[in-house]
Amino acid sequence: MESGRTEPSRTELSRREQIYRVAGRLFSERGYHATSMRDLAAELGIQGGSLYAHISGKEELLSEIVQRAARQFDEALFSLRTEDLTPQERLREAMSRHLTVIAENMETATVFFHEWKHLSQEPLAAVITWRDGIEAFYRELIAEGVEAGVYRTGLNIKMAANLVLSSVNWAYTWYRPGGQLSPQDVAASFEQMLLSGLEQPVPARPMQEEN
Amino acid sequence: MESGRTEPSRTELSRREQIYRVAGRLFSERGYHATSMRDLAAELGIQGGSLYAHISGKEELLSEIVQRAARQFDEALFSLRTEDLTPQERLREAMSRHLTVIAENMETATVFFHEWKHLSQEPLAAVITWRDGIEAFYRELIAEGVEAGVYRTGLNIKMAANLVLSSVNWAYTWYRPGGQLSPQDVAASFEQMLLSGLEQPVPARPMQEEN
DNA sequence: CCTACCGATCGGTAGG
DNA sequence: CCTACCGATCGGTAGG
Numbered sequence: 001m002e003s004g005r006t007e008p009s010r011t012e013l014s015r016r017e018q019i020y021r022v023a024g025r026l027f028s029e030r031g032y033h034a035t036s037m038r039d040l041a042a043e044l045g046i047q048g049g050s051l052y053a054h055i056s057g058k059e060e061l062l063s064e065i066v067q068r069a070a071r072q073f074d075e076a077l078f079s080l081r082t083e084d085l086t087p088q089e090r091l092r093e094a095m096s097r098h099l100t101v102i103a104e105n106m107e108t109a110t111v112f113f114h115e116w117k118h119l120s121q122e123p124l125a126a127v128i129t130w131r132d133g134i135e136a137f138y139r140e141l142i143a144e145g146v147e148a149g150v151y152r153t154g155l156n157i158k159m160a161a162n163l164v165l166s167s168v169n170w171a172y173t174w175y176r177p178g179g180q181l182s183p184q185d186v187a188a189s190f191e192q193m194l195l196s197g198l199e200q201p202v203p204a205r206p207m208q209e210e211n
Numbered sequence: 212m213e214s215g216r217t218e219p220s221r222t223e224l225s226r227r228e229q230i231y232r233v234a235g236r237l238f239s240e241r242g243y244h245a246t247s248m249r250d251l252a253a254e255l256g257i258q259g260g261s262l263y264a265h266i267s268g269k270e271e272l273l274s275e276i277v278q279r280a281a282r283q284f285d286e287a288l289f290s291l292r293t294e295d296l297t298p299q300e301r302l303r304e305a306m307s308r309h310l311t312v313i314a315e316n317m318e319t320a321t322v323f324f325h326e327w328k329h330l331s332q333e334p335l336a337a338v339i340t341w342r343d344g345i346e347a348f349y350r351e352l353i354a355e356g357v358e359a360g361v362y363r364t365g366l367n368i369k370m371a372a373n374l375v376l377s378s379v380n381w382a383y384t385w386y387r388p389g390g391q392l393s394p395q396d397v398a399a400s401f402e403q404m405l406l407s408g409l410e411q412p413v414p415a416r417p418m419q420e421e422n
Numbered sequence: 423c424c425t426a427c428c429g430a431t432c433g434g435t436a437g438g
Numbered sequence: 439c440c441t442a443c444c445g446a447t448c449g450g451t452a453g454g
Contacts, residue, residue, distance in 0.1 A: 033244035037433060050439045114325055118245065151409050159400045160409055162385065163378055170377035189370045197408030198362050198371055248449060261423045
């Protein structure tokens with residue numbers, strides 16, 4: 001359990017993590033380009049140039065933050081594909097986990113949604129591929145439910161997936177982690193509204209006796 | 212119909228408009244801080260310093276673009292409050308107009324949603340007030356429908372408004388103006404799913420004869 | 423609208 | 439991790 005001499009020391013490891021964490025916060029608050037390496041260093045109590053002992057450059061920070069966010073979504077969601085659940089359970093669970101990732105990483109999520117366009121070619125392409133994958137994932141969830149007969153037959157699967165993704169992704173703009181609502185509460189509320197609709201259901205015919 | 216000498220000439224007016232328009236495009240593509248005044252000038256075929264004959268500074272550009280976006284939403288939506296419509300019609304119409312504003316001004320909308328945080332105190336406060344007003348507007352639309360008995364009685368009005376706003380706002384990330392879907396198509400699809408739900412309605416009892 | 427310039431600040435490096 | 443520095447670029451201005 002003792003760490004060897006040639007590995008990065010514990011303090012250096014945590015320093016690098018500190019840098020990523022503070023960078024995530026500053027990028028989310030001020031934006032990537034409006035955050036200078038000296039701003040970042042000052043928050044850590046070191047000089048600007050000292051950062052380069054731990055990281056290779058500014059874009060590595062953005063790239064790492066965005067990739068971590070994508071990985072968190074992947075880890076939370078893709079295992080769902082093989083779990084034995086009804087379509088509604090699967091959708092509810094996906095929304096719940098998706099919202100949880102955002103709610104527990106509001107800063108990272110904000111950077112993810114706002115700054116990914118500033119990545120260089122390679123990580124940029126990776127993000128676009130990732131996004132396509134997530135969209136396909138939700139379309140599959142919906143299509144599965146339509147095939148099982150639990151969702152409306154005429155449903156536009158692409159638009160339905162779009163609607164679900166809108167509802168969970170937009171949470172990064174309004175969710176407040178310390179508040180009364182847990183991510184699960186939000187997911188339950190959204191899912192209930194999305195599945196059953198906002199409208200008072202019109203009974204097929206006037207209510208008769210309760211069975 | 213002839214313009215007087217003391218008014219800004221037609222070319223100067225259109226120059227200022229050109230600046231706003233190009234700035235909107237560049238800010239949406241690269242972000243506010245990653246767009247330099249020289250980038251902007253180059254797109255217009257002039258020197259960087261020449262911009263300051265037409266505008267007071269970089270932030271004026273952002274402020275103007277954001278304020279115009281807010282005004283467009285206001286003009287499209289707030290007249291709805293006094294129009295004589297059923298709650299569902301009113302909600303549908305609000306979503307349709309909201310989406311239309313975004314769809315017809317994708318660049319401005321992108322700047323609006325991504326860069327408003329970089330405004331200075333005064334315009335920043337105005338945007339926050341605007342956002343609160345829009346949220347209140349949608350909550351009113353929903354509450355109205357609940358009171359009229361057309362939306363579910365137990366509906367969480369705040370969450371429902373949140374869901375509606377998510378669906379329309381997120382469109383700035385995926386809508387493609389040249390595509391097959393008009394904003395009205397999207398609004399109709401979203402509204403139908405939101406009101407009636409994704410789920411196949413379970414009839415209260417097995418289908419009997421029609422009517 | 424241009425030329426020429428300002429001070430400030432940027433990301434990053436050398437050498438210790 | 440610091441000092442001292444690099445060239446590049448920033449938003450903006452003076453004077454024409």
